[in-house]
Amino acid sequence: MTWLLVLALTALATMGLPLFAVLGAGSLAASYHAGLDPAVLIIELNRLAASPNLTAIPLFTFVGVVLAAGGAPQRLIRLFNALLGWLPGGLAAVALTACAFFTAFSGASGVTILALGGLLFPMLGSVGYGERFSLGLLTTSGSLGLLFPPSLAILLYGIVAKVNIDQLFLAGIVPGALLLILLTLYSIYNGAHSRVPRHPFTLGALAGALRTGIWDLLLPAGIVAGIFGGYVTVSEASACAAAYVLVLEGVIHRTIVLKRQLYGLLKDTAILVGSILIILAVAMGLTNLLIDAQVPMHVLDWLERAIHSRLEFLLLLNLFLLAVGCMMDIFSATVVVVPLILPLAERFGVDPVHLGIVFLANLEIGYSTPPVGINLFIASQRFGRPVLSLFRAALPFLALMLLWLAIVTYVPQTSLWWQALGH
Amino acid sequence: MSELHRQPPLLHRIRRGLLATEGLAAAASLLALLGLSLAQIVARNLLDAGLPWAETASRHLVLYVLFFGALLAVGSRRHIKIDLLGAWLSPHRQARLVRPLSVIAAAVCAMLGWAAVRYWIDAWTHGGADTLWVTLMDLVIPLGFALMSLQFLLEAALGQTGAPEQTP
Numbered sequence: 123m124t125w126l127l128v129l130a131l132t133a134l135a136t137m138g139l140p141l142f143a144v145l146g147a148g149s150l151a152a153s154y155h156a157g158l159d160p161a162v163l164i165i166e167l168n169r170l171a172a173s174p175n176l177t178a179i180p181l182f183t184f185v186g187v188v189l190a191a192g193g194a195p196q197r198l199i200r201l202f203n204a205l206l207g208w209l210p211g212g213l214a215a216v217a218l219t220a221c222a223f224f225t226a227f228s229g230a231s232g233v234t235i236l237a238l239g240g241l242l243f244p245m246l247g248s249v250g251y252g253e254r255f256s257l258g259l260l261t262t263s264g265s266l267g268l269l270f271p272p273s274l275a276i277l278l279y280g281i282v283a284k285v286n287i288d289q290l291f292l293a294g295i296v297p298g299a300l301l302l303i304l305l306t307l308y309s310i311y312n313g314a315h316s317r318v319p320r321h322p323f324t325l326g327a328l329a330g331a332l333r334t335g336i337w338d339l340l341l342p343a344g345i346v347a348g349i350f351g352g353y354v355t356v357s358e359a360s361a362c363a364a365a366y367v368l369v370l371e372g373v374i375h376r377t378i379v380l381k382r383q384l385y386g387l388l389k390d391t392a393i394l395v396g397s398i399l400i401i402l403a404v405a406m407g408l409t410n411l412l413i414d415a416q417v418p419m420h421v422l423d424w425l426e427r428a429i430h431s432r433l434e435f436l437l438l439l440n441l442f443l444l445a446v447g448c449m450m451d452i453f454s455a456t457v458v459v460v461p462l463i464l465p466l467a468e469r470f471g472v473d474p475v476h477l478g479i480v481f482l483a484n485l486e487i488g489y490s491t492p493p494v495g496i497n498l499f500i501a502s503q504r505f506g507r508p509v510l511s512l513f514r515a516a517l518p519f520l521a522l523m524l525l526w527l528a529i530v531t532y533v534p535q536t537s538l539w540w541q542a543l544g545h
Numbered sequence: 546m547s548e549l550h551r552q553p554p555l556l557h558r559i560r561r562g563l564l565a566t567e568g569l570a571a572a573a574s575l576l577a578l579l580g581l582s583l584a585q586i587v588a589r590n591l592l593d594a595g596l597p598w599a600e601t602a603s604r605h606l607v608l609y610v611l612f613f614g615a616l617l618a619v620g621s622r623r624h625i626k627i628d629l630l631g632a633w634l635s636p637h638r639q640a641r642l643v644r645p646l647s648v649i650a651a652a653v654c655a656m657l658g659w660a661a662v663r664y665w666i667d668a669w670t671h672g673g674a675d676t677l678w679v680t681l682m683d684l685v686i687p688l689g690f691a692l693m694s695l696q697f698l699l700e701a702a703l704g705q706t707g708a709p710e711q712t713p
Contacts, residue, residue: 134649137642140624142615143650146657160660161667164686168664171604177582180575180610354586357603361582385572389617392571395607396614397624403611404657454625 127151141454142400149408156411163407170403173281174357179399181360182272184391185341185367186228191387192371192378194338195237198223199245201335208323211313213249215306217242218263222302225267226342235264235500243505250318257505258515259309262523264497265489266302268452268482269294272345272360274398275452275485279478282402282460286475287356288349293475293537297483297530304522337370398453409461418465425466435470436531439463440484447488451496455485472534479537483530487523490516560699563692564620571613578606598678605682612689619696644701651697658690 127148135144153160170176189195202216202223209215217238225234239260246256268275271291280287345363348354354362371378378387412418429435446455460481467477489497491513498509498516505512530536585599618624634642665680665687672680 134646135627136629137646138626138630138639139646140626140650142624143653144627146653147649150653150656150660159663160656161664163657164661164664167661167686168683171601171608173604176607177578177603180578180607181582184575184579357582358586361579361586364579365583385568388572388575389568392575392610392614393617393621393623394614395575395610396571396612396616397618399607399611400615400618401625403608449629450627451625454627 152411166407178360204328204331211310214309221263222267226270261501262519269298443484574609647701654694661687
């Protein structure tokens with residue numbers, strides 16, 4: 123009976139029933155099966171309102187929405203182009219850096235490809251990059267800054283796993299930078315190989331770009347300094363950032379007419395937040411019921427018989443999470459999968475902060491893999507190319523990302539370096 | 546005559562009215578959350594005085610943003626889906642799935658809404674006087690699920706003719 127229900131819900135999910143409804147149906151069925159009043163699901167849902175740092179999710183989402191509408195992508199491209207455009211493969215490095223920077227704020231919701239991809243694709247083509255390389259680069263770049271603060275994915279993992287978000291932000295910096303460097307090196311190699319012409323570095327162009335872009339650069343710098351300097355909490359940083367971008371776009375750059383556009387921006391933010399958090403709200407009850415039914419314990423028993431070392435566990439975890447990444451988006455996967463793998467990781471001695479980075483790294487790759495890699499679909503829509511040719515274009519980048527995943531997984535110091543500093 | 550013109554216009558009007566109200570509620574909740582968070586920072590750092598109720602109120606406002614945002618996501622068809630089949634089906638076949646899936650989603654929301662009503666009545670009956678305002682704020686949970694059920698029913702009734710609401 124249980125298997126029939128699981129099969130029916132899986133079938134409905136693949137047909138396109140909203141995920142929160144799939145999980146809601148599963149929660150209701152699980153509560154009836156356990157002989158519990160479904161009101162327990164609402165008690166769990168209401169516990170969401172007790173989560174620390176919860177307010178940071180809507181406010182940081184708002185920051186991303188306002189920046190996208192206010193023209194931050196154009197300013198960032200101009201700035202990074204003046205700064206890095208002179209390098210061999212410079213424009214590709216610009217694309218990677220700008221996308222990573224912007225994704226950290228927009229939460230890899232596809233806005234990066236829509237906002238930056240449309241600008242960068244013709245630019246890359248006009249300086250001589252092959253179409254396949256450009257498409258691959260822009261498709262994978264849609265989730266590149268996922269490990270940098272104040273990434274929405276990190277915030278959500280911290281809330282679900284009850285892990286310190288400050289520590290997660292610190293842990294993501296080195297792996298995030300490592301991936302950026304790896305992909306930049308590949309782009310430099312490709313730029314040199316394709317004989318892409320370089321443009322000279324000029325101080326005037328940099329100064330001009332800095333004048334408009336400096337305020338955007340100050341935002342992440344201020345957030346990082348504020349949180350790690352102990353001046354503000356994560357929630358307070360999000361409120362300050364939201365007020366800052368309103369002043370930045372509405373008063374300094376005047377790219378947004380607040381009186382006319384604020385309502386639409388608030389509404390758009392609410393849709394993004396609502397579609398993510400409703401899954402978390404509904405899944406909280408289901409997760410608890412699964413834990414009460416000792417499902418993770420049964421999996422653990424099986425794993426303990428089959429697996430004998432941390433390395434084996436991590437390898438299996440990577441394979442499992444890559445498969446999850448092919449099927450689910452990062453937010454749903456965080457809500458559904460993290461509570462189940464946390465006790466397993468603990469049993470095999472994997473630090474929950476390291477687990478978070480490994481988890482997000484796997485899912486970051488899943489963004490560009492079929493059948494439901496959201497980057498592929500958004501890029502397909504944006505560039506008018508079939509999903510499979512975009513996947514083929516992304517393959518060299520994905521290969522590098524797999525190498526990076528291996529480093530991040532098997533060298534925990536890349537995520538836990540800050541522990542040596544006594545944080 | 547197109548299918549759009551055969552639909553009872555009343556349902557379209559109800560849908561449009563609901564989405565407009567939900568949009569206002571979502572925007573107001575988010576703006577209130579921002580205002581309250583900033584007020585807390587100012588009170589703590591500049592006036593050296595905390596707002597003890599503000600933390601609880603802020604977190605409950607997130608629930609308001611969550612539910613009204615989720616309601617808007619129904620109207621704009623932006624709920625997160627796994628949708629393996631949808632990506633490979635023709636638009637015509639996808640359209641045929643809208644009605645049955647909306648009915649199922651409506652039923653799930655109705656059941657969750659009913660559970661929320663009983664939870665809320667229990668909290669209201671047994672809650673202390675000092676936390677009544679928090680229980681009142683919790684009304685958004687049953688209300689949110691009930692409205693979502695209604696919204697999905699409207700989507701089912703209107704099918705593909707209830708075009709997704711545009712967002713900026």
